[in-house]
Amino acid sequence: MQFYKKPIFLPLTFYLFVVILLATRILLILNLNTDYIDSDMPFMWAGVKDYSEGLFYEPRFYGQDYNTFMECLFAVPLYWLGVPVYYALPIIAHIVAVFPFLFTAFYLFYKNRKKNAILVIAIFLCLAPGYDVMTSQPRGISGIFLCGFYILSFLNPTHMRFLALNTLLTVLAYFVTPNAVVVSVPLMTFLFFHNYKNKKYYIITVCCLLSSILFYLVFDKFYKDHPDYIIYGLNNSWAPGNFLYAIRHLDKSFGHVSFFIEEICATVLVAFTAIGFALFKKNKIAFLSFLSFLGVILLSFFASKVQEGVVWPFYSFSRMYIAIPFAIALFTVFFQVKSNFFFTSIIVITIAYSVFKFYNFKSSIRYHTEERRWNGVHLIPLQTVLNGCIAFKDICHKNDVNFFLISSTFWLSTYLNYGGEVIYEDFPKSQETMAERRYWVRQANANKIFKRFIFLSVNYDFDKSCEGNSAFRIKRLDDYGLMLIEDNTLSNKEFVSLTLNRE
Structure with a gap:
């Protein structure tokens, strides 16, 4: 049979x-x-x-x-x-x-x-x-x-x-x-x-x-x-x-x-x-x-x-x-x-x-x-994202800041902004500049004045482009666009608008 x-x-x-x-x-x-x-x-x-x-x-x-x-x-x-x-x-x-x-x-x-x-x-x-x-x-x-x-x-x-x-x-x-x-x-x-x-x-x-x-x-x-x-x-x-x-x-x-x-x-x-x-x-x-x-x-x-x-x-x-x-x-x-x-x-x-x-x-x-x-979306190794989140989280902690503003054109922006707080509980509150998808975040932060925060820019000389601005002080943290903003008097909405002219 x-x-x-x-x-x-x-x-x-x-x-x-x-x-x-x-x-x-x-x-x-x-x-x-x-x-x-x-x-x-x-x-x-x-x-x-x-x-x-x-x-x-x-x-x-x-x-x-x-x-x-x-x-x-x-x-x-x-x-x-x-x-x-x-x-x-x-x-x-x-x-x-x-x-x-x-x-x-x-x-x-x-x-x-x-x-x-x-x-x-x-x-x-x-x-x-x-x-x-x-x-x-x-x-x-x-x-x-x-x-x-x-x-x-x-x-x-x-x-x-x-x-x-x-x-x-x-x-x-x-x-x-x-x-x-x-x-x-x-x-x-x-x-x-x-x-x-x-x-x-x-x-x-x-x-x-x-x-x-x-x-x-x-x-x-x-x-x-x-x-x-x-x-x-x-x-x-x-x-x-x-x-x-x-x-x-x-x-x-x-x-x-x-x-x-x-x-x-x-x-x-x-x-x-x-x-x-x-x-x-x-x-x-x-x-x-x-x-x-x-x-x-x-x-x-x-x-x-x-x-x-x-x-x-x-x-x-x-x-x-x-x-x-x-x-x-x-x-x-x-x-x-x-x-x-x-x-x-x-x-x-x-x-x-x-x-x-x-x-x-x-x-x-x-x-x-x-x-x-790649087209439409792009791929990235998961470990690169995890390492990036750790690195920027540690920088924020080292500089004693709890708000992280990220340029929307930075290559890791979406991963850091939306993923950082999910993966690590102690990741600072964050927001993208141009394309923040979370309306409630945009609205909640719009009129807030963050006295001290870190801004991740794609303009390596962002600090030089702001020379003469008395609304805040900038301390360059590296040569790749990472800036510590201190004594800021601008609302978050105003600061974001300022960055768009300098990115």
Whole structure:
């Protein structure tokens, strides 16, 4: 009797794939997240600390009217347990990224759909390394996390409780991270065609959709009422020219949601074609749902926002389509895998590709962290940030100051300003000059007169540029822009304005 026909074969394969998935994520944490951080992380560190203290200053990413700190909220329990914030957030990012696939696979396995469960994990494992790197960052992935229970409705479309749960989560996901619509619209289409004759469906759906009013008040109206909180606003426009550009550059859009090879859209297009063809023959409602999936993608091409990015996982064009692999995995649940040759081939290819990824893991990390590829955000070794925070903290203590003003153009500004107080409890209170994202900090400090503080300038001769100014005294602490300000009589707002003319 052939081994793949034995009862133990499917459970063994399933758990092997789960182990490979978890091993990949652990390797990413050890070889990427503990070595490098990007320039957006310090804002999220500050969010974790604030949330852990019950301080909810903004409903979204500090200084922005889009995206949220949901990952920061999830990281709070780890932070309370003493896990450093720079480890807690990456751990949460990986949990958020794998949860939809793992929950879907385990639910299928529980429902005795073992081959489909294995196929879902195989889809995740066969994604190119760029997807792994992109989803290792705790930004823009929380929306798809909220779609993780969709399998309940795909297998039980007339179950009203599952329908209510997923519809409510769909509305929330839209406000948290709109890129979730890639997978949420197909589900809503699927549920509609299964339930359009049922009055309960309309009652439940309308009630869930009404929650959007509450979410609007929580997430969006805040910024309508408080525009001063916005440092970087959402800019998006719709135009036919955007569509034409996107169609001509699909390798950019799908470069990090592709299978096996990065920056090539062909594997994604082949998957779309195969799924569409199979669903057309097997399941008409699922096929209509799949058409809505394609329709959302095509419609998104008209938006300028999807053209914002680079072909680099840390600021990828593909972050707008991060839900595509999960959507593909969900559509495969409608297939009955009967061919042993096909199924065995999937297993062999998945294992072989996983071995290949493990063998080339470190070289892949080196490739994605090369400085020449940085764009939009930049990377820095975590140890450099920790050392920098210690160095400037010690300087402030040595000079007996408890306020640290940092030029926004200094290369470590965001890490020191937003991360210093999170990592070290005795780090001085700090503020950026031009781009301070924390509105409450700007407001609280605006009219304060800090008699004695340290200013970190990018102008090495800042003291010379202020000669003749009687409002304060300057003592140069080094030859690289570190200045001790004494006997100051200017408000913080006035001093910041003065620096902008001399930076």
